[in-house]
Amino acid sequence: MRYNVWQVLKQGLTGHKGWQPAFRNPEPKPAYDIVIVGGGGHGLATAWYLASVHGITNVAVLEKGWLGSGNIGRNTTIIRSNYLLPDNEPFYELSLKLWEGLEQDINYNAMVSQRGILNLAHSDAQVDAFARRGNAMHLAGAGGTLLDTAGVRKLCPFVNVDSARFPIKGGLWQARAGTVRHDAVAWGFARAADTRGIDVIQNCEVTGIRRHPNVSGSPVTGVDTSRGFIAAAKVAVCVAGNSGRVMAMAGRRLPIESHVLQAFVSEGLKPTIPGVVTYGAGHFYISQSDKGGLVYGGDIDGYNSYAQRGNLPLVEDVAEGGMSLMPMIGRAKLLRSWGGLMDMSMDGSPFIDKTDIPGLYFNGGWCYGGFKATPGSGFCYAHLLATDTPHEFATGYRLDRFRSGHPIDERGAGAQPNLH
Amino acid sequence: MKLPHPLLGLRPVSEFIYLGDASLIQRPAGQDPSQLGDDATIDAFHDYVYLRDNPAGVHRELWFHEQGDRSWLVVTRNTVTHEITGCELARDVATAHHHARERQ
Numbered sequence: 001m002r003y004n005v006w007q008v009l010k011q012g013l014t015g016h017k018g019w020q021p022a023f024r025n026p027e028p029k030p031a032y033d034i035v036i037v038g039g040g041g042h043g044l045a046t047a048w049y050l051a052s053v054h055g056i057t058n059v060a061v062l063e064k065g066w067l068g069s070g071n072i073g074r075n076t077t078i079i080r081s082n083y084l085l086p087d088n089e090p091f092y093e094l095s096l097k098l099w100e101g102l103e104q105d106i107n108y109n110a111m112v113s114q115r116g117i118l119n120l121a122h123s124d125a126q127v128d129a130f131a132r133r134g135n136a137m138h139l140a141g142a143g144g145t146l147l148d149t150a151g152v153r154k155l156c157p158f159v160n161v162d163s164a165r166f167p168i169k170g171g172l173w174q175a176r177a178g179t180v181r182h183d184a185v186a187w188g189f190a191r192a193a194d195t196r197g198i199d200v201i202q203n204c205e206v207t208g209i210r211r212h213p214n215v216s217g218s219p220v221t222g223v224d225t226s227r228g229f230i231a232a233a234k235v236a237v238c239v240a241g242n243s244g245r246v247m248a249m250a251g252r253r254l255p256i257e258s259h260v261l262q263a264f265v266s267e268g269l270k271p272t273i274p275g276v277v278t279y280g281a282g283h284f285y286i287s288q289s290d291k292g293g294l295v296y297g298g299d300i301d302g303y304n305s306y307a308q309r310g311n312l313p314l315v316e317d318v319a320e321g322g323m324s325l326m327p328m329i330g331r332a333k334l335l336r337s338w339g340g341l342m343d344m345s346m347d348g349s350p351f352i353d354k355t356d357i358p359g360l361y362f363n364g365g366w367c368y369g370g371f372k373a374t375p376g377s378g379f380c381y382a383h384l385l386a387t388d389t390p391h392e393f394a395t396g397y398r399l400d401r402f403r404s405g406h407p408i409d410e411r412g413a414g415a416q417p418n419l420h
Numbered sequence: 421m422k423l424p425h426p427l428l429g430l431r432p433v434s435e436f437i438y439l440g441d442a443s444l445i446q447r448p449a450g451q452d453p454s455q456l457g458d459d460a461t462i463d464a465f466h467d468y469v470y471l472r473d474n475p476a477g478v479h480r481e482l483w484f485h486e487q488g489d490r491s492w493l494v495v496t497r498n499t500v501t502h503e504i505t506g507c508e509l510a511r512d513v514a515t516a517h518h519h520a521r522e523r524q
Contacts, residue, residue: 244474253471257440258499303438306476306500311421313434346470402470403462415469418438 003107022187023194028201028230032060034385035223035232037206037246038239039063041072041182041371042363044189044200045378046238046385048106051196053379054386059198060232062225064205067190068183071240074308074340075371076263076295078276078287080117080177081142084133087396087408088349089140094393095376096142096176102375108188110180111290116275117177118147118155120325122166126280130172137174145173156277158326166281166324177276179287185374201227209235209250211357219358220250236361236385241306241341243364250357254364255346255402257417259300260339261368262310264318266332268292277325284321286329294332296322300342300368302418309339342368348420349408352380352390352397361385362399367420423495424507428488435487441472442480442494445514476500482510 001007001020011018034050036043039061050056063069079099081092098105099112121127130146137144152171153161161168190200208224222231239246241258269292278285286296298318301310315337322329345351345365350373352363363381366373380391390397396408402415413419421433448464455461476499483493494513496506 242476244472245476248473248475253467253473255470255472257472257474258476303497304440304474304479304481304499305502307502311433311502313432403466416440418440 003109022191023200026199026201028060028062028204028225028227029199031222031231032199033058033232034234034236035059035230036061036236036238037223038237038242039067039186039190039200039202040070040238040240041185041189041374042240042366042377042381043236043238044186044193045374046236046363046381047193047198047200047378048189048196049379049382050386051193051198052105054382056386057197059193060230061190061193061198061200062204062206062223062230063200063202064226066202067200068186071340071370072186072374073183074263074338075182076285076287076297077179077182077289077371078117078177078285079112079180079372080174080276081140081372082117082119082133082137082144082172082174082177083410084136085408085410086136088410089136089142091376091380091393091397092373093137093140093142094379095373098375098379099180099372100176102188106188106192108184108191110184110188112178112180113290114176114178115287116173116175117278118152118275119172119278120152120159120168120280121170121172122281123169127170130170134172143174143176145175147171147173155274158272158328159277160325160327163324179276179289180371181290182371189378203227206246206249209246209360211250217358220360232359234359234361234385236363236381238363238381240343240364240366240370243343243362247362250355250360252355252357255399255415256343256365257304258306259302259342259344259418260305260307260310261297261300261342262314262318262337262339263295263297264315264337265289265296265335266294266329267335269294269332279321279325282321282324284318284325286322286326293335294329300344300418306341307339308341310337342366344368344417344420346402346415346417347407347409348411348413350377350397351399352377352384352394353399354384354388355399421502421504423483423493424504425485425488425491425493426507426509427491428485431485431488435485436493437484437486439482439484442482442510442513443473444468444482445494445510446517478505
């Protein structure tokens, strides 16, 4: 069933009795051409682009929980393409362009809202750095505007521009950035892939990766799951915070640590925040959801964790950042907080690559920035799976880049994942 | 979360800075000039600097008591439950590694 205004009118006049489930709930088949491990945003996007761009539909997406139970339903919904380095910026701009056409592409309302992002600068040196980053964005066609203090004040009259410790000297504004209804992205990609015949299989946890013992290179033959063995010529791992666990099944260590990042939402308020605001000095960022809640967060907790919950000192730290940036936030009640697992890489940048094991592919290391990359990551991963060559905008995201001396370190923090 | 410091007792985690897996104590040898640039030496350092076991479960890890006595600690902690089951001075762990290596 295609979703359109006539369907809404027709269903409205007939008591909404004709709506069907958005996607099937299939039993796993014994074998597929490609098995995607992980039914998060990136895995489902990969499935959709395999079908829609490459015509490959004998594909299963295996999800250990339910769709939207992982980071695709836990992030703070921000999309943007305001990176500096040439290995990153064209990729994220590709992803933002895909967001712009996504709802027409998958026939699903993901509530893509280009309300803009403002990164605040607190010193003259940081203003210079933002000018440089803005230039890099323009080179990739991403746009971007450098604002002075007056420009920031006009856009966000509520921020504490004259803070004694972190005065606001300006900001980098990307108008095309924004927010997206995050779990609608999972449902929309799942439905779109399902209509092309791809099996999206929930409650199916991968417990092992099987390899052929007698063939040279020992290629993968499939995966053991909680619902039995599933054979596949290609196994595409795409499991974010659980990357270390799943790749350990194939005996591989990764340049990744799993950390926990917390997020927060306030009670619903009238419209007050125009877009997304990030406050680097205070490790704080904020936007306002369509329901009116202030959605905000800060740093990762900073230690290895698979707990999907954080600790109180970070809650206090984030609250302090919010009070420092916009004292009015102290009047709002915090409604909920939660945590998600971040696959923090050694340079803060992701991987979309083949492994040394024939037929085993890896996508991960997105740190706390994976949501904005969802369509771009799926697009490039599908390209890699279909053609066995990296997409032109993802050539830097190699697993051996540390060994070969080509890290992509936006922050310049080195091999210390909790600093990225 | 509180860390059971072997000298100072239970201390809040906000006094500490986290470094990572305790295997970072065991830096590979390879200072021999004749081995510099060897693939084996580069591989050993690459694995030491960049690759991690990243287990879901028991993890031995390095913490620095920055807001306290500025000692390095090796904490044994479960990354799924955050339960802490051990805490030693990193100096003692490093010395034990050194003696074990010398005995080989």
